[in-house]
Structures are given as C-alpha cells and as structure tokens.
Amino acid sequence: MTSRTVFVDELTKVNRKLRAMFDARVKTQGLTLARARLLMHLAKQEGTTQSELAELLQVEQPSMVGLIDAMEKKGFVIRRAVEGDRRSKGIFLTEAARREADTILAYADELRQQVMVGIDEAELEIATRVLKQVARNIGAAA
Incomplete structure (x- = not known):
C-alpha cells in the first residue's frame, strides 16, 4: 500500500471514530448528531438562515x-425575519x-483535548496544512 492510500484510509477511520464518540455522547443528552451540530453552530453564530445552515452543515x-x-x-430554536x-x-x-x-x-473541547494528547505542536501544524490541502483538492475535484 502506498503512503497516500494509508493516509486516506486512516483519515477515514479517524473521522468515523470521532463522529461515533461525539454521537454516543450527544445521544446521552437525547440529541441526534444532526441536532447537536446545529446547536453548536448556532451557539457560535446565531441568526444564520436555513439555506446558510444547510450549506455549512452540508445537508x-x-x-x-x-x-x-x-x-x-x-x-430549542425560533425563527425571526432577517432585517x-x-x-x-x-x-x-x-x-x-x-x-x-x-x-x-x-x-467537543474535551474530546479535542483527549484525542490530541501526545501530538507535538509542530507535527500538528504540518498535519493541518496537509488536511487543508486535501480539502482544497476535494473541492477542486467536486
């Protein structure tokens, strides 16, 4: 297997595991993953429109x-006319x-701290640059 294949496979596994951990936790609060993601986004940026939310949350x-x-x-939410x-x-x-x-x-902050234990800051910066480039490549291919 090439390093590119291994990287994408590991990226897929990590994403799936993170989602599963987060989903299990929000279920204890009686929420679905979709509802929790919506709440998190609105907590950071209230007043977002339905169409903006759909795009941001990719639904x-x-x-x-x-x-x-x-x-x-x-x-949990109310709709108000946009000025x-x-x-x-x-x-x-x-x-x-x-x-x-x-x-x-x-x-979510606790989870981030937990999964990033033992990762050097310099390595994290490199990994972040790589992931951003992968995201740009996906955007260009789509």
Whole structure:
C-alpha cells in the first residue's frame, strides 16, 4: 500500500471514530448528531438562515427545514425575519437550547483535548496544512 492510500484510509477511520464518540455522547443528552451540530453552530453564530445552515452543515435544504422544524417544536430554536429581507428567517437559540449547546461545546473541547494528547505542536501544524490541502483538492475535484 502506498503512503497516500494509508493516509486516506486512516483519515477515514479517524473521522468515523470521532463522529461515533461525539454521537454516543450527544445521544446521552437525547440529541441526534444532526441536532447537536446545529446547536453548536448556532451557539457560535446565531441568526444564520436555513439555506446558510444547510450549506455549512452540508445537508440538503429540505432536510434542514425538517431539522429546524423539529428543533422549533422542542422549544430549542425560533425563527425571526432577517432585517432587510422579510422572506429570509434567521434561526436563533432559546435559553434551553443555549444551555444544551454550552454542554455540547464543552464536550467537543474535551474530546479535542483527549484525542490530541501526545501530538507535538509542530507535527500538528504540518498535519493541518496537509488536511487543508486535501480539502482544497476535494473541492477542486467536486
């Protein structure tokens, strides 16, 4: 096997394991991975529109509408008209959702610390440059 093959295989495994760890944790809070990701994003940038969220979270627009509808019914988000564009609605967290999001963000930070133990800062910078180039290559190929 070439080093490129091994790298992509390892990258795939790491991604799958990280998602599984995160998913298992948010399930203990009664959330799905998709709902947790939405809460995390909105905790950092409230007022994002449905279409922006769909693009950022890489889900289809109808799926995002359903996800937001479900979160609205649970009392986690509210829609508000975007200033200057009455057709667009910004999505905002409720207080209950903000507490959930804070817990999820804290866990995500804890997970990052846990999985990065023993990795030298210089190696991490190189790995980050490599991953950014891989992402650019994927974008160019798509």
